[in-house]
Amino acid sequence: MEERDLIVCEECGSTEIQTQAWVDANTHQYIGETGIDRDDNWCNECEAHNYFCTKTEFVERMEAWWGDTDFPTMEKVTGFRQDDFTAEDGYQEFVDACNEWWKTKSYDEKRAIFKEHNSEE
Numbered sequence: 286m287e288e289r290d291l292i293v294c295e296e297c298g299s300t301e302i303q304t305q306a307w308v309d310a311n312t313h314q315y316i317g318e319t320g321i322d323r324d325d326n327w328c329n330e331c332e333a334h335n336y337f338c339t340k341t342e343f344v345e346r347m348e349a350w351w352g353d354t355d356f357p358t359m360e361k362v363t364g365f366r367q368d369d370f371t372a373e374d375g376y377q378e379f380v381d382a383c384n385e386w387w388k389t390k391s392y393d394e395k396r397a398i399f400k401e402h403n404s405e406e
């Protein structure tokens with residue numbers, strides 16, 4: 286299975302997820318998913334019934350969030366300080382440094398950060 290075809294929890298991006306399925310009572314052969322209802326889905330990490338999406342979609346959401354993140358949040362996440370950088374071009378050096386930092390993070394590291402900053406609504 287290719288990486289981009291992975292299904293993840295829509296809330297946290299975890300692959301530790303289960304969905305209910307129809308199985309032949311005699312042979313235990315997999316027949317199909319029960320449906321598209323979120324109640325049929327379970328995320329081990331959220332310990333909740335959540336919708337699933339593809340990993341690609343989740344990565345796109347995380348990257349979109351990071352792209353829209355304001356400076357105070359970027360400071361908090363990266364540990365960099367905006368004041369340590371030149372104000373030229375709207376603190377472009379600060380933004381570049383933060384983006385480089387973000388790029389070095391793994392999928393799991395990114396989704397931990399994403400979850401922390403997107404859980405309170």
Ligand SMILES: [Zn+2]
Pocket residue numbers: 294295296297298299328329330331332335
């Ligand atoms: Zn989850």
